[in-house]
Amino acid sequence: MLYLQILANGLVLGGLYACIASGFSLVWGVLNVINILHGSFIVLGGYLAYFAYVKAGVHPFLSILIAIPAFFAIGYALQRLMINRIIAAPVLLTLTLTFGLDLMLSNGMILAFTADFKKLVLEPPLGTIAFGEVVLPIDRLAAMVLALALTGMLYLILSRSRIGRAIVAVRMDREAAALMGVDVKRIYAATFGLGAVMAGASGPLLVMIFPISPLGGPAYLGKAFVICVLGGLGSVPGAMIGGLVLGVAESFGSLWFGPEHAITLSFSLLILMLLFRPHGLLGRKGYE
């Protein structure tokens, strides 16, 4: 049935979206910083995976493991050295700062990689799998599973590890956390680092599926915005739900209103949510 296929498409896409958005949501929720670099981190991770595969035969799934420490370091350093300086400044300034940094990063990537679109073509290709009438590509399915696994890992870190608990504490009440002995500066940097990891690690997954270019960051960012608003800030389950809802909404939206309106639809959803339930489906009121 067509509807089942459309639903399946949406869910698979949604899982990927969830991974893209979870790191972004965390940084926004905890630091109150909208990290425009997030999209470009994803692209950077994708390029690294692409070149690792093409030049050295490293499978993209393996590249994820490499991406994790690399991006944590980048994110940590960036936050500690630059973003922390204006962490208390009005929203506009932090937004503009990350925007400027993003311009520099994407320009750098163009110089390094040229603006051609690159897509990782797995040899041999993974093929497709059929569940009754519904056909799904295995690479997307695998990417979705891995994306959900990464997101799940993030959730575990936040709920089980010490640093994770500290991050949640800072998010709930910064002053109280500081009073409890939490080094807020370090936590901010670690959170940003985690956000960067989620972005950089989803890059290898995405480059298997979508052609990437140094200027592709904003497209992913746009999705992340919508998902955060849909699901609620700073909440990993929220990002998951938000991602799935967006994926399915775009899928059915394309069916009912035509593919040209898919993007408009997701943004309209965003505006509606902002107007009527800004804290998202899973968020709690007051945590803006």
Next chain:
Amino acid sequence: MNRALLLGAALAAGTAAAAVAHAQDVIRVGAPLPITGPLSPEAKKQQRGYDLWAETANKAGGVKVGMKRMKVEIVYVDYQSNTPRAVQSAEKLITQDNVNFLFSPFGSGATKAASSVSEKYQVPTVAATASSSQVYDQGYKYLFGTFTPNDTLTEPLSDIVGREAPGVKRVAILARNDLFPLAIAQEMDKSARKRGLSVVYFEKYAIGTLDHASALSQIKSQSPHWIFATGYTNDLILLRKQMADQRIEAPVVTMIAAPAYQDWIDGTGRLSQNVTSAAWWHPAVRYEGKDVFGSTEAYVKAFRAKYGALPDYAEASASAAGAILQLAIEKAGSIERTKVRDALSAMNEMTFWGPVKFGPNGQITSLEPPVFQIQKGKPTVIHPKSIRQGELQLGVSN
């Protein structure tokens, strides 16, 4: 002592005169290109084409202008893939950099926007990448284009399919919502309906769409025999891949405008097999031209020698723009803009690019665009008959 002074003076005067003459011996052609930004891969192609022309013309001694020969210099300006900047670049080239002639920026949209400037200043402009007739619909006299209108691509294609695949009755069209991809999709719609085919699906996708699964699922549910998709390289790589993701197969799959590019063939791998496309030129065409390159074969050879690869139609079009401009200058015997403009308008010459004759709106009308199919990773010409390299193969599968 006096003689030495005299000699010195003569030498100085001679050098000065030569310097002045030298400065005037150069034809400057402005080329605004999207050197940075999302369209930069296209700019690279254009640049290769223009540079090859300039180099070839200069190696042959320069362009013949009446009694003397003048070298050619291409002046590049980056408009950052931003159309308003393209317009600004055109004006800058004309008024600040004092170019004699202009090449258009990349693509139908920017070409159209910038042509308003060149028309204002009455600078002959040759457009190497604009095919949609909407570009030429403002009644301008100074704009000339090397691409024939979009229906010259869809009509022969429809003829061939109609002839060699009579079982094809249902057509699905998916177009990028952008000037050229949408315009040519509309032409395809017309061509299909004209032949009694039923268009079971015709939708547009927004620029920047990351996922086509839903649209493709809908197309699949209509069981089309012929899938026609338009967009740029990245769109079409993604579309072909997602077709395979959903196990969509059809007797005929046509994509415009990427399959001619090596990037697309590399990006789709084995999925490129049997995808059809059409373009305004192909290295396999055979023309004996009167232009500086001579024959198509000679052009391909020269391109290969300089860049180590076969030229695609975009690169060849850029070289053709230069070669055509050169022919016009030589015919006019001067670099005076109105004279060159008239020479372009009256042109009726054979070139490596094909026969060149412009219609009253400035767009070329004389080409017979080749239809080709990717067979075993190579674009193989299947039309026109005179340069056919292979037969149409039916069945695009995964």
Next chain:
Amino acid sequence: MKRDATIAAVLFALVALLPLAGEAYWMRLGTIVLMYGVLAMSWNFIGGMAGYPSFAVAAFFGLGAYTGAVAQKFGLPMGLAWAGAGLVAMVFAVLLGIALLRLRGHYFAIASLVVAEVLRELVNAATELTGGGMGLNLPIPAMASVDAQARFFFYAMFGVAALTFAATLATTYSKLGFGLRCIQQNEAAADMLGVDTTFYKVSGFVLSGVFVGMAGAVYASWVYYIEPPDVFDVLFSVKAIVMVLLGGAGSVFGPLIGAALFLGLEELVWRNYLEVHTGVLGLMIVVLVLFLPKGLLSLSQRFGRWRPTG
């Protein structure tokens, strides 16, 4: 106020004389500077004075451009089309403002950003009316010469800029300006003190949209061919913000100074650093935010006795 007005009068008079000295290309640059001046000054109302980080400039610009273009397509003369565009932008700003200004901080920013995207796609879809992805032709202005045309549009944009500046002056020294600044300081307190925050916010938002809409319409007539991605470009919003930050948010002259300086730098970088100009722009922004968050005028606060009011 008198001092600001006098300085402004001199400045504007000088700018008005530019066409006598320059030829068409410089007039083009001048027109662009004036256009961005309008954008910057407009953003200043909602962003600089009221402190709401709006990214809606691109939305208003595109809306104005297409309104003017469609009006001209149906035969309306340029001047009327421009006024009409301003009117439509105003109405849209009222409706949008009422809906969005309940949001704060990041949420407001995102919502305002997204509005431009939605408008762009709506315009893209309305192919019959707007040409959709294929763009829209405007009637070609019938002018005596290239120079005459350049001068005409220079003065047209000049007019819009002068209007915007007058509005800036009037607002800064009026109750509205005072109210907006109160809202920026502490909206809840202002509300409690009896300031009608909704009315003031919406007014500020409307001011941030009406002139931008007119500028968009003038722009469309000037280039006589527009496509959705050209006029709904988020960079219009971003540049307007950076220009105001550069010059000094909330001040009377800051936006203009910022616009002129930014564009001058951009032109210089464009001419000389082909490959890295976006990177250089990014660097400029980073340096600005980290070291000069209050804009250039804050330097004069440190060194001079002249303080810009507002």
